[in-house]
Amino acid sequence: MQNKSTSQAALAMFKQALSELVQRQGPDLSSRQMAIMLIVYLEEPPHTVRGLAAQLKISKPAVTRALDTLGKMDLLKRKPDEADRRSINVVRTVKGSVYLSEIADVIEQAAWNNLGQS
Amino acid sequence: MQNKSTSQAALAMFKQALSELVQRQGPDLSSRQMAIMLIVYLEEPPHTVRGLAAQLKISKPAVTRALDTLGKMDLLKRKPDEADRRSINVVRTVKGSVYLSEIADVIEQAAWNNLGQS
DNA sequence: GTGTTCCGTTACGCTTGCGAAATAACCCGA
DNA sequence: TCGGGTTATTTCGCAAGCGTAACGGAACAC
Numbered sequence: 335m336q337n338k339s340t341s342q343a344a345l346a347m348f349k350q351a352l353s354e355l356v357q358r359q360g361p362d363l364s365s366r367q368m369a370i371m372l373i374v375y376l377e378e379p380p381h382t383v384r385g386l387a388a389q390l391k392i393s394k395p396a397v398t399r400a401l402d403t404l405g406k407m408d409l410l411k412r413k414p415d416e417a418d419r420r421s422i423n424v425v426r427t428v429k430g431s432v433y434l435s436e437i438a439d440v441i442e443q444a445a446w447n448n449l450g451q452s
Numbered sequence: 453m454q455n456k457s458t459s460q461a462a463l464a465m466f467k468q469a470l471s472e473l474v475q476r477q478g479p480d481l482s483s484r485q486m487a488i489m490l491i492v493y494l495e496e497p498p499h500t501v502r503g504l505a506a507q508l509k510i511s512k513p514a515v516t517r518a519l520d521t522l523g524k525m526d527l528l529k530r531k532p533d534e535a536d537r538r539s540i541n542v543v544r545t546v547k548g549s550v551y552l553s554e555i556a557d558v559i560e561q562a563a564w565n566n567l568g569q570s
Numbered sequence: 571g572t573g574t575t576c577c578g579t580t581a582c583g584c585t586t587g588c589g590a591a592a593t594a595a596c597c598c599g600a
Numbered sequence: 601t602c603g604g605g606t607t608a609t610t611t612c613g614c615a616a617g618c619g620t621a622a623c624g625g626a627a628c629a630c
Contacts, residue, residue, distance in 0.1 A: 342494075344465065344559040345552065349490035351466045356487045357509045364587080365483050369474045372467035376460070383608055391475045393589060398609060403586090420596045420607040434463065441462040482617080501578055511619055516579060521616090538577040538626045 350444030354437060366392060367400045374410055374424050375434050381424040382415075409433055468562030472555060484510060485518045492528055492542050493552050499542040500533075527551055 355368060363371070369390055374381050383401070387394045401424060404410050409430040415421040473486060481489070487508055492499050501519070505512045519542060522528050527548040533539040 341553070341556045341560055344469075345490060345556050346494060347462065347465060348469045348555070348559060349487065349494055351462075352483055352487040352490060353508060356484050363483070365470055365474050365481070365486070366587090368483070369467070369470040372463060372470060376464055376467055384606090390471060394608065395590085395610085396588070399587065418597070418607085422608070435459070437466070438459045438463045441466060442459055484617090502576090512578065513580080513620090514618065517617065536577085536627075540578070 347441050347444055351437060351441045354440040363404075364400075366390065366396065367404055370397070370400050370424075371404065371409060371430065371434065375426055375430065379423065379425070380415070382421050383424075384421075386424070404430075465559050465562050469555060469559045472558040481522075482518075484508065484514065485522055488515070488518050488542075489522065489527060489548065489552065493544055493548065497541065497543070498533070500539050501542075502539075504542070522548075 355363065370386055373386060373389065383394055383397045387397045390397075401410070401412060405412060407429075408427055411425050411427050413423045413425045415423050473481060488504055491504060491507065501512055501515045505515045508515075519528070519530060523530060525547075526545055529543050529545050531541045531543045533541050
């Protein structure tokens with residue numbers, strides 16, 4: 335069963351993560367771009383344009399554009415699928431891993447504080 | 453001390469929340485707009501344009517625009533400050549509370565699943 | 571009362587992202 | 601091999617958001 339305090343803690347974490355995301359002036363990612371990042375880095379490969387579009391319920395061109403932007407930032411990479419050359423696989427980069435781990439640190443810090451375990 | 457599994461769980465929650473945010477077709481909020489929502493609803497009043505801009509390190513016009521959009525959606529409201537009539541206070545609405553509690557449910561559900569406590 | 575400072579908004583030109591439709595490359599079955 | 605289905609991308613016109621700078625109104629010092 336879920337109670338109010340865990341609910342508050344969950345939103346507080348979300349707030350902290352989102353605030354961090356907004357405050358970063360350099361890689362300023364939109365919600366869609368960030369969602370794609372998290373899916374690619376947290377869920378099992380392979381990740382295709384079609385799959386990402388379906389999962390997030392957005393259009394394929396929207397995914398293509400997000401990949402362009404994220405690719406330009408070197409946060410992830412397109413890798414042609416050798417088996418089916420119509421498809422591309424979206425794969426991780428070192429820079430992207432570092433980026434996400436920084437975000438994770440901030441969220442975790444917030445969670446820690448919210449639990450009163452300083 | 454923080455370990456890898458809690459870090460993963462934190463990012464998974466963030467992913468779930470962000471996916472939910474992206475999938476909503478109606479009120480499609482940007483990161484900035486959502487961050488403002490969460491600050492207004494989770495932190496103690498009063499909330500001013502200048503304060504929000506400083507906290508999120510964005511320009512005041514950006515906050516004004518976000519308030520316009522969020523106000524049009526009835527997710528929050530401007531309330532003139534009687535004491536200092538140059539300032540405005542950003543206050544909560546019923547619709548905004550409902551909206552955020554829905555998001556909270558999704559995050560919490562994800563956290564539950566990640567902890568293996570289905 | 572007057573000049574100054576502070577707060578939020580508006581005006582401006584610009585960049586980015588959007589969906590729908592068209593396009594290009596590819597797979598596969600008949 | 602050829603034609604229909606699939607995958608990702610490009611093109612198009614358009615809407616929303618951005619930061620800088622200018623503005624109007626309110627507070628405040630003197």
